[in-house]
Amino acid sequence: xxxxxxxxxxxxxxxxxxxxxxxxxxxxxxxxxxxxxxxxxxxxxxxxxxxxxxxxxxxxxxxxxxxxxxxxxxxxxxxxxxxxxxxxxxxxxxxxxxxxxxxxxxxxxxxxxxxxxxxxxxxxxxxxxxxxxxxxxxxxxxxxxxxxxxxxxxxxxxxxxxxxxxxxxxxxxxxxxxxxxxxxxxxxxxxxxxxxxxxxxxxxxxxxxxxxxxxxxxxxxxxxxxxxxxxxxxxxxxxxxxxxxxxxxxxxxxxxxxxxxxxxxxxxxxxxxxxxxxxxxxxxxxxxxxxxxxxxxxxxxxxxxxxxxxxxxxxxxxxxxxxxxxxxxxxxxxxxxxxxxxxxxxxxxxxxxxxxxxxxxxxxxxxxxxxxxxxxxxxxxxxxxxxxxxxxxxxxxxxxxxxxxxxxxxxxxxxxxxxxxxxxxxxxxxxxxxxxxxxxxxxxxxxxxxxxxxxxxxxxxxxxxxxxxxxxxxxxxxxxxxxxxxxxxxxxxxxxxxxxxxxxxxxxxxxxxxxxxxxxxxxxxxxxxxxxxxxxxxxxxxxxxxxxxxxxxxxxxxxxxxxxxxxxxxxxxxxxxxxxxxxxxxxx
Numbered sequence: 001x002x003x004x005x006x007x008x009x010x011x012x013x014x015x016x017x018x019x020x021x022x023x024x025x026x027x028x029x030x031x032x033x034x035x036x037x038x039x040x041x042x043x044x045x046x047x048x049x050x051x052x053x054x055x056x057x058x059x060x061x062x063x064x065x066x067x068x069x070x071x072x073x074x075x076x077x078x079x080x081x082x083x084x085x086x087x088x089x090x091x092x093x094x095x096x097x098x099x100x101x102x103x104x105x106x107x108x109x110x111x112x113x114x115x116x117x118x119x120x121x122x123x124x125x126x127x128x129x130x131x132x133x134x135x136x137x138x139x140x141x142x143x144x145x146x147x148x149x150x151x152x153x154x155x156x157x158x159x160x161x162x163x164x165x166x167x168x169x170x171x172x173x174x175x176x177x178x179x180x181x182x183x184x185x186x187x188x189x190x191x192x193x194x195x196x197x198x199x200x201x202x203x204x205x206x207x208x209x210x211x212x213x214x215x216x217x218x219x220x221x222x223x224x225x226x227x228x229x230x231x232x233x234x235x236x237x238x239x240x241x242x243x244x245x246x247x248x249x250x251x252x253x254x255x256x257x258x259x260x261x262x263x264x265x266x267x268x269x270x271x272x273x274x275x276x277x278x279x280x281x282x283x284x285x286x287x288x289x290x291x292x293x294x295x296x297x298x299x300x301x302x303x304x305x306x307x308x309x310x311x312x313x314x315x316x317x318x319x320x321x322x323x324x325x326x327x328x329x330x331x332x333x334x335x336x337x338x339x340x341x342x343x344x345x346x347x348x349x350x351x352x353x354x355x356x357x358x359x360x361x362x363x364x365x366x367x368x369x370x371x372x373x374x375x376x377x378x379x380x381x382x383x384x385x386x387x388x389x390x391x392x393x394x395x396x397x398x399x400x401x402x403x404x405x406x407x408x409x410x411x412x413x414x415x416x417x418x419x420x421x422x423x424x425x426x427x428x429x430x431x432x433x434x435x436x437x438x439x440x441x442x443x444x445x446x447x448x449x450x451x452x453x454x455x456x457x458x459x460x461x462x463x464x465x466x467x468x469x470x471x472x473x474x475x476x477x478x479x480x481x482x483x484x485x486x487x488x489x490x491x492x493x494x495x496x497x498x499x500x501x502x503x504x505x506x507x508x509x510x511x512x513x514x515x516x517x518x519x520x521x522x523x524x525x526x527x528x529x530x531x532x533x534x535x536x537x538x539x540x541x542x543x544x545x546x547x548x549x550x551x552x553x554x555x556x557x558x559x560x561x562x563x564x565x566x567x568x569x570x571x572x573x574x575x576x577x578x579x580x581x582x583x584x585x586x587x588x
Contacts (some may be wrong), residue, residue, distance in 0.1 A: 015141040015328035016150050019134035020157045021191050022092055025184050026127035027161030028168060030064050031302065033120075035325045036173030036180045036564045037061075038487070043177040044105065044112035047403050048481070056113040058230055062432060063117050067124030068131060069428035076132035076421025079271050081210070083141070084105070084133040085199045092195055093128025096188030100125030102181035131428075133156075135420040140202040141407045145351050145410055147255065152347015152401025156270075156339050159400055163393075166302065170326035214273035217262035222429065224255030229436035233443070235475035240447045241440060278419055283410035286497040286548035288374045288549040290359060290541040291403050292426040297366070297537035298396060299431035300438025304530055305332060305389075306577070307480055311489065312378055312520055315512040321488045334386040339395020339400075347401030355402035356548055362399030363542035367535040370397055374531035399545070406548060436444050438530045445526020450519065457518045458490075462505035467497045479519070489515045 033040060037060065041048045048057040079087040102119045105112055135151060142150045172179040228251030236242030243249075266272040279285045309331055310324035317326055346358045367391040376385060404423075411419040451472040458468035471493045479489055491498060491510045498506050508514060 011198075011200070011202075012146075012150070012478060015137055016153060016193060017131075018195050018199060019088070019137055020154050021187065022088070022095075022130040022195075023134050023154055023158040024161045024164075025187055025191065026068075026095065026130045027158045029095075029123060029127065029184060030068070030164040031162040031165035032169040032172075032180055032183075033060055034169060034302065034306070035329045036169035036177060038325060039173035039177040041113075044116070046110065046113050053110075053113075053248065054234055054481070055231075056110070056117070057119070058234065059117045060113070060120065062230050062435070063120045064124040065428055065432050066125070066223065066230075067121050068128045069226065069425055069432060070219050070222050070494045071125065071128040072132040072424040072428065073218065073274060073418060073421040074132075075129045076136070076424075077418040078210070079133045079136065080415065080418050083201050084136050085195070085201050087129050087197065088133040088137060089192065089195045091126045091133070092188060092192040093126070095123055095126025095130065098126055098182050098194055099184040099188055103178040103185075110292040116256060120377070131424045132421040135404065135408050135423075136200065137202075139411075139420075144409060148347040148349075148351035148402060148405035150345065150347070151405045151408055152350070155400045155404040156343025156347075158395050159396065160336050160339040160343070162302070163332060163339070166306075166329035167336075168176070168329075169409040170329035174326065197464045200247075209271050211266070211269050211271055213548065214262060214265050217258050217265060217386070218273065221255045221258030221262055222425075224258065224433050225250045226255075226429065228252040228255060229432055231475065233436050233439040235477055240443055240475045240477065243440070249512040253331055273418070274422065275415055275418055276417065278411070278422070281410045283406050283548050284419065286544045287355075287359075287403055287407040287410070288423050288426050290363065290399075290548070291407070291423060291452045292430045292546065293537045293541035294363060294366070294396065294399060294403070295427040296437070297370070297534035297541070299434025300530065301392075301534065302332075303435060304442065304527060306522070307526065308378075311480075312516040312523065313380070316379055316516050318512070320512065331382070331386075332389065334389040335393040338390040338395075339397040342394040343397035343401050347405060350402035350405055353412045355406035356545060358398050358402040359406070359545035359548070360542050362395050362402075363396070363538045363545055365395035365398065366392060366537035370531045370535040370538065374528055374535075378392060378516075378524050399541075403545065437533060439480075441474050441533060442480065442523075442526040443527040445529050446519075446522045449522030449525060450476050450479065453518045453522055457514070458509065461514070462501060462508045463494070463497075463509065465501075467494065476491040495543070 037048065037057065040060070041057075046053060046056060048054065075087055075091070098119055102116060102121065105115050105119075107436050134154060138150045138154055139147060168183065169180055172183060179579055228248050231245065231251070232241060232243045232248045234242050236245040236248070261272070263276065266276050306328045309328040310321075314324045314327055314331075315321060346362070350358050369388055372388045373385075373392070376388070407423050408420060455468050455472035458471060459465060463471075471490075474493060479493065488510055494509065498510060501509070
């Protein structure tokens with residue numbers, strides 16, 4: 001039996017601290033394997049770059065994201081029906097169990113890799129329950145004039161967690177790869193017990209039947225699309241990527257068709273999983289569109305920056321390839337600091353002045369920061385790079401908190417779980433899509449110039465013509481993955497052939513400066529395409545934030561919808577967003 005409920009003022013801070021811990025742990029684990037992958041694969045005796053093993057690599061990265069993207073709406077809906085706190089507590093327990101099971105793998109080779117992928121799915125199930133219900137629990141616990149601050153802290157912790165995971169993976173992986181998973185266990189146990197003892201159901205629960213057909217078609221359709229994206233960035237036949245593969249096309253087309261069928265089903269069932277009528281709420285629709293585009297621009301950012309640091313900048317500055325995974329995480333710390341500085345502040349300010357100006361300015365500043373990073377030379381000055389990373393993190397934090405508060409405040413209380421789950425689904429799905437888009441743009445840029453650069457450079461270094469042609473003809477994605485995993489790319493690509501070279505030539509081609517000098521120009525061409533895409537996403541997100549207008553706070557007992565035809569109409573002078581705030585605060 002739970003203890004007596006704490007007073008309201010005290011309870012809201014309990015809810016904030018526990019849900020922030022949950023979101024932080026969930027998102028740290030979405031990225032903690034990114035830097036630690038070389039140590040994990042060495043630990044189970046798998047070469048991720050060997051033919052047939054690239055899928056293990058991708059699913060270790062993407063499996064967690066796919067599970068959370070697919071299931072957050074379902075878990076949010078179940079929370080609305082049976083209790084958000086119950087689902088949240090179960091999520092913490094399942095996440096902790098998954099973390100324990102990940103650390104006790106005893107198998108080696110492919111069997112070990114499949115076991116880790118399966119346990120990452122278990123961990124992802126728990127994370128999806130946490131993500132689906134944390135924002136709704138906070139919205140239930142905090143009064144309207146403090147939700148921006150609360151949701152801002154929670155959301156910034158979630159976003160910053162994905163960057164903190166990079167550093168933690170880099171620090172723990174070299175010590176013992178099992179620590180990458182074990183580090184979450186004590187916090188998971190603490191969070192589970194704490195949630196069970198202190199959290200309470202304060203939301204409106206509305207008994208209803210689960211929409212089984214809706215859940216099934218949504219899961220099948222979204223999984224098919226995300227699987228298609230995952231395999232689309234892998235080589236296919238003699239092509240650099242797999243977008244023309246019949247199986248990838250079938251996944252994408254079939255997945256979209258099933259999602260269309262899902263939308264039709266949702267308009268015909270009495271208790272739908274995905275409440276399409278929520279899109280009639282102006283703030284909800286435009287806020288989610290802005291969040292999706294922001295996530296689309298940000299999702300592949302970590303991969304591009306890590307590859308840039310590991311494949312070029314760090315080796316040029318004296319770091320061995322084996323050291324680059326750790327230091328790539330360390331050198332990206334300014335990005336996290338920017339998030340942590342601006343996120344809570346923008347949430348507090350949005351409570352007083354409204355979400356729209358901060359969300360809009362945040363996305364405009366992000367677009368400018370992306371263009372600034374794009375303008376840097378490949379061998380940049382770190383001070384300038386760090387300043388731009390900080391600006392990028394600060395601008396995204398400026399957007400994230402007000403945007404989340406705006407979306408959650410626009411929802412009726414009995415639909416906060418499903419509405420929050422819908423919002424998280426858009427963001428998590430767009431993260432996977434973003435990785436696919438960024439990798440595709442990068443590979444296209446590399447494919448145009450890298451083969452010629454590699455062939456010419458290897459021939460000049462004394463590599464036989466047949467070997468040089470073989471290496472330069474390999475798909476660029478293999479080169480990217482080699483740099484990303486902290487291997488010496490030329491040493492991996494040449495394989496045993498490197499031993500047939502003279503000692504001087506072997507030392508030259510495997511030296512720290514050889515690969516960066518070859519890849520710099522074609523890499524920058526691909527990087528420009530990727531950052532141009534990110535900047536465009538941010539600009540469109542800024543427009544969506546500006547036109548979000550409408551109701552900022554849903555008031556119970558009234559129709560909380562606004563005709564979508566009014567979306568592009570500016571607010572009238574002095575028009576409020578339907579917020580009733582205490583004296584001394586502004587509605588905008």
